[in-house]
Amino acid sequence: MNAALTITGLTKKYSNFTLDNISFSIPSGSIVGLIGENGAGKSTTVNSILGLIKKDSGKIMILGHDIDSFDYAVKEKVGVVFDGSNFSEELTPIKLSKVLCNIYSSWDKPYYNNLLSRLGIPASKKIKTFSKGMKMKLSIVVAFAHHPHLLILDEATSGLDPIVRDDILDMFLEFVQDEEHSILVSSHITSDLEKVADYIVFIHAGKIIFCKTKDELLEYYGIIKCGAAQFDAIDKNDIIAYRKQDYEWQILVANRGRAVKKYPKAIVIPATIDEIMLLYVKGEN
Numbered sequence: 001m002n003a004a005l006t007i008t009g010l011t012k013k014y015s016n017f018t019l020d021n022i023s024f025s026i027p028s029g030s031i032v033g034l035i036g037e038n039g040a041g042k043s044t045t046v047n048s049i050l051g052l053i054k055k056d057s058g059k060i061m062i063l064g065h066d067i068d069s070f071d072y073a074v075k076e077k078v079g080v081v082f083d084g085s086n087f088s089e090e091l092t093p094i095k096l097s098k099v100l101c102n103i104y105s106s107w108d109k110p111y112y113n114n115l116l117s118r119l120g121i122p123a124s125k126k127i128k129t130f131s132k133g134m135k136m137k138l139s140i141v142v143a144f145a146h147h148p149h150l151l152i153l154d155e156a157t158s159g160l161d162p163i164v165r166d167d168i169l170d171m172f173l174e175f176v177q178d179e180e181h182s183i184l185v186s187s188h189i190t191s192d193l194e195k196v197a198d199y200i201v202f203i204h205a206g207k208i209i210f211c212k213t214k215d216e217l218l219e220y221y222g223i224i225k226c227g228a229a230q231f232d233a234i235d236k237n238d239i240i241a242y243r244k245q246d247y248e249w250q251i252l253v254a255n256r257g258r259a260v261k262k263y264p265k266a267i268v269i270p271a272t273i274d275e276i277m278l279l280y281v282k283g284e285n
């Protein structure tokens, strides 16, 4: 399987933080969700991928090209959306299109106009009059309108309402449909990732905790809820992490079907990505 992005052994040291030997890849045609608590290292990973910060070590390949010797033709094939707009506030979306068609050889004006109206962005109003959400939507439209092969979004949907986010998730799914386009999206809104991501990469304190298919997480992971006596009887090898809240123990397990059979008296429920993250980060093991 071709990979749109391959990261091997990425390391970046700051005085109080180390992004430590990160490795994962994005198969072509897939959406990868990057999750982790504030300060986990998501933006450091994204900025390293984009060459915005200098990595200390590791290899990053985008669309088969090493980023250390990247040329402009490859850069054009990467669409980027950050949490914030970088466009001149005096421009209108129509004027912005005139600027961008000189920058991107693959700029698709009809598609851009189509996306502006699909997301309800006023084409002839100055960007400075836009709300934060409207600016974010414009950044997303611009990223799509130069037909990138790889889209990278860092916390790009957090300021958007659920209805707009739903439209954007549909755009993501349409984008990867032909198996040649791929998306890396970092987000704290894990319910969005549950809807669209194929893989989840979980970073905690600069290290990768896991890189798994979303289906594995949602179909197999589970939480056992039980009292003290039942907790003591649970095989410690089955426990990924646990925490106690009031009189209830919550235990994260990797195979909830097996847990149901093995512990018939316990309540075993599916785990959301948020709960999996919470138990890994705050739970004991």
Ligand SMILES: Nc1ncnc2c1ncn2[C@@H]1O[C@H](COP(=O)(O)OP(=O)(O)OP(=O)(O)O)[C@@H](O)[C@H]1O
Pocket (backbone or CB within 6 Å): 014, 015, 016, 017, 036, 037, 038, 039, 040, 041, 042, 043, 044, 045
């Ligand atoms: N230029 C810098 N100099 C020193 N430390 C930095 C720098 N940039 C980031 N860091 C540190 O690196 C760590 C990871 O930051 P990063 O922005 O990658 O986290 P994140 O997972 O994107 O967090 P958030 O969800 O809050 O955006 C933090 O402790 C941050 O303080």
